[in-house]
Amino acid sequence: MVIDNPIIVALDLPTAEEAVVMAREVEPFVGGFKIGLGLLHGPGPATIEAIVRLGKPVFADAKLHDIPSQVRSAAERLAKHGATWVTAHVSGGIDMLHAAVEGLSSGAGGAEAGILGVSVLTSLDKSALERVGIRRSPGQLVGKMAKVAGAAGCEGVVCSPHELNVVAQAAPGLLRVTPGIRPQDVEDDQARTASPREAIDRGASLLVIGRPITQALDPAAAAEQIRAEITG
8 A cells, every 4th residue: 555645653642532632633744643552452453443534544553473363363353443554573474474464354355454564673673682592683684574574465564764775675565664763863762763854765665653743742743844854
């Protein structure tokens, strides 16, 4: 699916009511919305339906990772709630990803929907990977995962801005979905970040942006400013 505005606002807020209020405020300046684990496991997936009513695509960041049958069922249910995209960890393997793709397609009932394969979280760097026994660099790992995601029929890959070129080379047909977007290089718990303009220049298809918009004094103005930055 192609959208005109690549800004996807991460509605990582405490309640569904706050998420809807925020979504309404910034809707004119963004391309879609992300519902993360906090809302999916709190108010629940019906939050997706509430946001979908605003007329923009919703990205359910469920980060599915389980046996194939469970993942298929979960993806199908999220599609029935109206999710355009659903995330699943590539580390779950190609059979699990196939199941996610099949479940999402079944639940979408002919509507556009795609699985986004989660590669290496933006909170992890090389040293963090080594501490859990992974001796590859983030770039090497993302490149391998992108190929697996493509072979499984995923629509895209979620990767940090630093691995955008790696994904473009490994699986050029996939959407490149990029969290870790921080205007003016403001960093928090994200280890591998970039500014919105840098990410677009590196080939990002969609920019997932949360706190720089949702925690701004004027979220709508912040979203409008980022849109101007990436289109100017």
